[in-house]
Amino acid sequence: MSEMETMETVETPHELVLTDTFPVSRDEVWAAWTDPARFATWWVGPGFRTHDLVMEVEPRGRFAAKQSSEAGDFTMPFAGFYVDVVPGERLVLGLSDEPSPDEPMRTEMTVTLTEVDGGTRQEFRQTGVVTDEHFAALEAGTRVFFSQLGAQLAGRS
Template sequence: MTTDQTSTPADGFSYTLTRTLDASPAQVWQAWTTPDQYAQWAHAVPGSVELDVRPGGAWKATMQTPDGAEFPLTGTYQQVAEHHRLVLGMDIPGRPDPTLMTMELTEQGPRNTVLTLSQTCETEEERDMAEQGSGMLLDGLEGFLGDGARG
C-alpha cells in the first residue's frame, strides 16, 4: 500500500491510499457495492448496510470498531461509473455539505486491479482519522478478496 498526504489548509487536508488487489475490477466493484459482501469486509454490523448505487442514491452502514463500539454512517452517491469510479458523499453532523471520498479502479491485467481511495477533509485531525478508517477498510477488502469469498 502506498499513502500520500498533502496538507493544503486553503483547500483542506487530503490523503490518497493505493492498493493492488488480486481481483478484476468487476470483482472489486461487486465487493464494494453489494450490501452482503460489503458487510463482510467493511467491519459493518450485520443487517445495517443499505446501498442504492446510482447517482443521488443513498447509502448507510453502521460500522463496528475492533473494541465493539458502533457508529452509523450515511450519505449519497455523487458519481457512479461501474467498475471504474465511485464518488461517495458522507454526511457529517453539523455540516451542510457532505465530505467526498473517491474510489477509482484501474485494471492492471486480468486478475489485478489498482484501487485508489482519496478524500479531502477540513482538518488535519479529521484527515488522520479518515485515513486510518480507510486503511482498515482496504485491509478488510484485501482480505475478503484474497480469501476467495468473491462471487
C-alpha cells in the same frame, strides 16, 4: 485553553489518497464496494460490525450504515449519497448528515478502479475538513479496511 490545544481542534482541509492493487478482476473489486453483504465484511474496524446498510448505487442514491461495537455500547452511524457511479470503474460518495443530496457534503470519497497486469488497481481519495488528529485516525482506519478488503479478495481468487 493553551495555544497548542486550540491548534489541535481546528478543522482544516485534508485529502487522503491510498492506492492498492488486488489480484482479481475489476468486477470483483466493484462487487466488494457495491454488494451490501460483501461491503459489511471488510468496511469495519476490529471489534465492530457493520449493519443496517442502505446502498442505492446510482447517482443521488442513498448510502447509509452503522458500525457498532461487539459489546453494543458504541454505535457510529454514517450516511450520504452517491454523487457519481460509473459501473466497474468509479464511485463517488458524499458523506452528509443532511436528508438531501442537494446539500453540501462533509467529505467526499472517490474510488477509481483500473485494470492492470495481474489484477485491479484501486485509487481511493477522501477529501474533507477534519482536525489533524481525526485525519490521522481516518488514515489508519481506512488502511485497516483496505487490508481486510485485500484479504477478502485474495480468498475469492
